Amino acid sequence: MADAHLQLVNLRKTFGEDVAVDHVDMAIERGSFTCLLGPSGCGKTTTLRMIAGFVDPDDGDVLIGGVSQIGRSAHRRPTSIVFQDYALFPHMTVEDNVAYGLRTAKIDKETVERRTRETLELMGLEGLAKRYPRQLSGGQQQRTALARSVVTEPEVLLMDEPLSNLDAKLRARLRTDLRALQQRLGITTLYVTHDQEEALAMGDAVAVMFDGRIEQSGTPHELYYEPETPFVADFIGMNNFIPCEMRKFAEGQIVVELADHQRLEFDGARISGGDVSEGEETALVIRPEALSVDVDGSATAGAEIQGSLIGSQFLGPLRRHWVKVAGTEVVIDEYDPDLEPIAEPDDPVRVRLPTNSITIMKGGAEKATRGDPALRT
Numbered sequence: 212m213a214d215a216h217l218q219l220v221n222l223r224k225t226f227g228e229d230v231a232v233d234h235v236d237m238a239i240e241r242g243s244f245t246c247l248l249g250p251s252g253c254g255k256t257t258t259l260r261m262i263a264g265f266v267d268p269d270d271g272d273v274l275i276g277g278v279s280q281i282g283r284s285a286h287r288r289p290t291s292i293v294f295q296d297y298a299l300f301p302h303m304t305v306e307d308n309v310a311y312g313l314r315t316a317k318i319d320k321e322t323v324e325r326r327t328r329e330t331l332e333l334m335g336l337e338g339l340a341k342r343y344p345r346q347l348s349g350g351q352q353q354r355t356a357l358a359r360s361v362v363t364e365p366e367v368l369l370m371d372e373p374l375s376n377l378d379a380k381l382r383a384r385l386r387t388d389l390r391a392l393q394q395r396l397g398i399t400t401l402y403v404t405h406d407q408e409e410a411l412a413m414g415d416a417v418a419v420m421f422d423g424r425i426e427q428s429g430t431p432h433e434l435y436y437e438p439e440t441p442f443v444a445d446f447i448g449m450n451n452f453i454p455c456e457m458r459k460f461a462e463g464q465i466v467v468e469l470a471d472h473q474r475l476e477f478d479g480a481r482i483s484g485g486d487v488s489e490g491e492e493t494a495l496v497i498r499p500e501a502l503s504v505d506v507d508g509s510a511t512a513g514a515e516i517q518g519s520l521i522g523s524q525f526l527g528p529l530r531r532h533w534v535k536v537a538g539t540e541v542v543i544d545e546y547d548p549d550l551e552p553i554a555e556p557d558d559p560v561r562v563r564l565p566t567n568s569i570t571i572m573k574g575g576a577e578k579a580t581r582g583d584p585a586l587r588t
């Protein structure tokens with residue numbers, strides 16, 4: 212990376228027998244907003260705490276601006292952290308909470324006052340300066356916590372699920388505010404979340420973590436459209452995994468066979484996770500919105516498969532269909548407001564799979580069988 216500001220090199224942390232963080236490498240660009248995304252217990256917070264200096268790694272390095280932070284205590288690192296519960300001092304006003312970090316750094320009174328005032332203004336908190344945390348809404352507390360973290364002008368801002376205590380509407384709005392603020396400050400930010408929608412909406416880059424490891428890093432667009440592992444394909448957005456066996460795998464021609472012996476032929480498809488050999492169990496991975504369903508099934512470009520309708524639901528902007536294909540439940544979203552129910556349950560239907568939206572995922576067969584219980588028959 213051209214200008215990696217924060218770098219994690221082979222970072223590892225165990226708690227007894229548990230490997231919480233397993234050889235993690237990351238390079239975070241200066242001024243960028245990077246999300247560390249993963250399910251509960253995958254090691255996100257431990258990674259953040261190692262960067263901040265609250266947890267010592269067993270192995271590896273944390274570099275900021277090329278300088279190792281190992282052996283430096285938390286308050287000597289050029290980092291600042293915003294916690295999920297904000298951790299505001301309840302007995303201090305907003306103003307004193309914000310000024311706290313500057314006062315403990317023994318900065319002169321005038322500078323403390325000026326920087327506190329500027330930061331309160333930046334956060335739109337100037338009218339609340341004399342209030343106590345208990346007199347603030349959740350969103351205002353969150354902004355105060357953020358103000359307290361940026362007032363010391365850290366090089367790297369670390370955030371651990373800072374929006375998760377807020378209701379859904381406010382959370383969605385604050386994403387935009389937070390992102391705008393980070394861009395104005397140009398501060399390198401690592402943001403931990405388990406919410407994939409939040410990560411896609413906010414991150415310049417997203418690193419997906421699972422079981423202590425980084426499964427894949429990339430832009431939100433890359434993670435959504437080019438998942439490299441079954442975990443990422445399943446975790447980011449909704450995806451169908453249709454188990455199949457590779458029958459022919461050659462340049463310009465791919466033939467797969469489903470469990471009910473239907474064959475599909477494509478002249479090309481995205482292959483993910485490595486080559487799939489002939490005879491290998493694999494899965495077709497395809498998004499609900501890329502599929503379409505038809506009763507009469509007039510032929511179009513791309514592969515088609517037969518199935519039977521399980522049911523349909525009207526969901527406002529879309530109609531969602533569940534179709535059983537070779538023993539697997541496939542979800543299909545059609546974004547057409549005029550769409551009427553296409554058939555009755557159990558009626559035969561034809562599902563179209565546009566070739567350019569299919570990923571053949573090595574190792575996907577296992578995911579397809581384990582799968583999401585909601586998608587299993």
Ligand SMILES: Nc1ncnc2c1ncn2[C@@H]1O[C@H](COP(=O)(O)OP(=O)(O)OP(=O)(O)O)[C@@H](O)[C@H]1O
Nearest residue numbers: 226229231249250251252253254255256257258405
């Ligand atoms: N101080 C500790 N002592 C023992 N085990 C710990 C400690 N801190 C974390 N762990 C374990 O390390 C693993 C990773 O935890 P971590 O909190 O980093 O995950 P996380 O992805 O942040 O999860 P969440 O989203 O639920 O906060 C978990 O199995 C957790 O139980």
